[in-house]
Amino acid sequence: MAHSTAASATAPGRSVWDGGTSPMGASYGKLMMWFFLLSDAFTFSGLLITYGLVRSAHPGYAGKIADFHFSTAHWPVPEKVFDSIPFYHGIPLPLVFVGFMTFVLILSSVTMVLAVEAGHRMDRKAVEKWMLWTLVGGIAFLSCQAWEWSHFIHGTDTPTIVKYFVNGQWISKEIFGANLHVNQYGPQDFADFFFFITGFHGFHVFSGVLLNFLIYYNTVTGVYNRRGSYEMVEKVGLYWHFVDLVWVFVFTFFYLV
Amino acid sequence: MAHHSHEPEVTVIPPDKAKIKLLWKTALILFIITMVEFLIAFTIPHEYHNARVFIFVAMTIVKAGYIVLEFMHLKYEVKVLFWSVLIPMIFVIWMLVAFVYEGMKISEINFLK
Numbered sequence: 005m006a007h008s009t010a011a012s013a014t015a016p017g018r019s020v021w022d023g024g025t026s027p028m029g030a031s032y033g034k035l036m037m038w039f040f041l042l043s044d045a046f047t048f049s050g051l052l053i054t055y056g057l058v059r060s061a062h063p064g065y066a067g068k069i070a071d072f073h074f075s076t077a078h079w080p081v082p083e084k085v086f087d088s089i090p091f092y093h094g095i096p097l098p099l100v101f102v103g104f105m106t107f108v109l110i111l112s113s114v115t116m117v118l119a120v121e122a123g124h125r126m127d128r129k130a131v132e133k134w135m136l137w138t139l140v141g142g143i144a145f146l147s148c149q150a151w152e153w154s155h156f157i158h159g160t161d162t163p164t165i166v167k168y169f170v171n172g173q174w175i176s177k178e179i180f181g182a183n184l185h186v187n188q189y190g191p192q193d194f195a196d197f198f199f200f201i202t203g204f205h206g207f208h209v210f211s212g213v214l215l216n217f218l219i220y221y222n223t224v225t226g227v228y229n230r231r232g233s234y235e236m237v238e239k240v241g242l243y244w245h246f247v248d249l250v251w252v253f254v255f256t257f258f259y260l261v
Numbered sequence: 262m263a264h265h266s267h268e269p270e271v272t273v274i275p276p277d278k279a280k281i282k283l284l285w286k287t288a289l290i291l292f293i294i295t296m297v298e299f300l301i302a303f304t305i306p307h308e309y310h311n312a313r314v315f316i317f318v319a320m321t322i323v324k325a326g327y328i329v330l331e332f333m334h335l336k337y338e339v340k341v342l343f344w345s346v347l348i349p350m351i352f353v354i355w356m357l358v359a360f361v362y363e364g365m366k367i368s369e370i371n372f373l374k
Contacts, residue, residue: 029339042346049353053360060364061371069307083302099302106295114288117332121281125274229271245332249325256321260302261314 037239041246044208048250051204052257055197062191074164080190082259088155102259105148106251109209112141113248116216120241123234128223131237135220138244142213149206156198157181164188198258205254208247215240287331294324 020027028035065078072084083098090101115137122130159181166179166186179188187195219240228234298320305313330336335343 027339028342028345030342035342038342038346042349045350046353049356053353053357056357057360057364057367060361061367063368064310081307099299103295103299107292110288110291110295113328113332114284117284118281121276121284125276126271127273127276128271130276232271242333245328248332249328252321252324252328256298256317260298260317 031235033239034235034242037242041242044246045250048204048253051197051201052253055201055257058193058197062193074160074189076164076166076187076191078190080194082261085156085189086152086259090151094161099259101148101152102255105145105152106255108141108145108148109248109251112138112145113245115141116241116244120234120238123228123237126229126234128226128229131223131228131234132220135216135223135237139213139216139220142209142216142244146206146209146213149202149209153199153202156195157183159188201254201258205247205250208250212240212244212247215243284331287327291324291327294320 030038059079062079063077065072065081069081069084072081074080074084086102087096087098088101089097089104115134119131119134119138122134159179163178163180165176166188167174167176177186179186181188182195182198184196184199186192189195219237222228222236223234228236298317301313301316305316307313335346
């Protein structure tokens with residue numbers, strides 16, 4: 005809001021940091037949202053960097069892509085793991101579904117920024133419209149992720165034979181799908197990181213949808229009109245864009261690389 | 262809550278067409294970059310792993326830039342805020358480089374035949 009008031013209001017001999025002005029030209033709430041997001045970025049970086057460490061500590065798949073098979077001996081090629089879309093069972097469509105999810109999240113980011121823009125203009129009807137679209141986008145993304153998880157957990161038609169060392173001897177087991185104990189797609193760490201990273205992101209999306217609903221509700225009931233400011237839309241908007249931002253990184257490091 | 266309270270008169274400012282156009286343009290750029298990423302995922306063979314990783318990471322940074330600078334409006338904030346958000350990320354970049362390097366060393370020790 006207060007963009008230009010930063011330095012101009014200071015008395016001579018006093019720095020902008022001596023109080024009475026806002027050196028960062030942003031309200032307290034907005035500033036705290038920025039610094040919360042910075043700390044949240046550290047958390048996600050921690051998860052993704054650990055993924056990078058563990059992944060580079062495992063041997064990659066060295067053979068031809070056409071001959072690729074799941075094995076705990078090498079890290080899987082992601083496009084071979086994530087190659088299904090709903091209703092087309094058995095047809096390999098690598099990365100199509102996750103691409104669709106990316107597209108949904110980018111679109112809901114656009115509708116959010118349009119809601120913020122409408123808020124600056126005090127246009128209640130437009131804020132309502134765009135918040136509703138943002139909600140639709142968020143719920144669509146979560147639904148897609150629920151399907152993706154369900155598919156990942158249930159696994160493919162053919163099992164992977166995994167060897168376990170139990171009571172002093174090696175035994176072989178047919179493994180379908182993955183959870184935190186078994187994984188048919190590759191090393192156990194791969195499944196664990198999948199659940200932790202996409203799960204942590206998905207929980208952020210879920211919280212974002214709740215916050216977006218709160219904003220929508222407050223807009224409809226006229227809270228921000230009475231307050232004379234739609235800055236809350238902007239603050240929650242920052243959070244929502246951050247969720248989209250994180251997905252861009254998850255998409256690259258988990259699904260593409 | 263305050264349903265009986267009197268609704269204030271609010272003047273709605275008409276939309277700034279150029280601003281909205283810029284937002285949609287940003288979305289289009291993000292969409293196109295994602296499409297190009299797909300194209301690369303299926304055209305550049307996996308044998309060129311390092312080249313693929315480099316291109317993907319570069320495109321991700323471009324996408325992240327558009328989201329943070331345009332959608333999150335950081336480009337138009339005061340410089341102090343801009344840098345206090347971006348500078349701490351240097352540590353993250355260093356952490357990424359250090360840990361991936363560490364992982365490769367672990368791999369050498371564990372899997373050397």
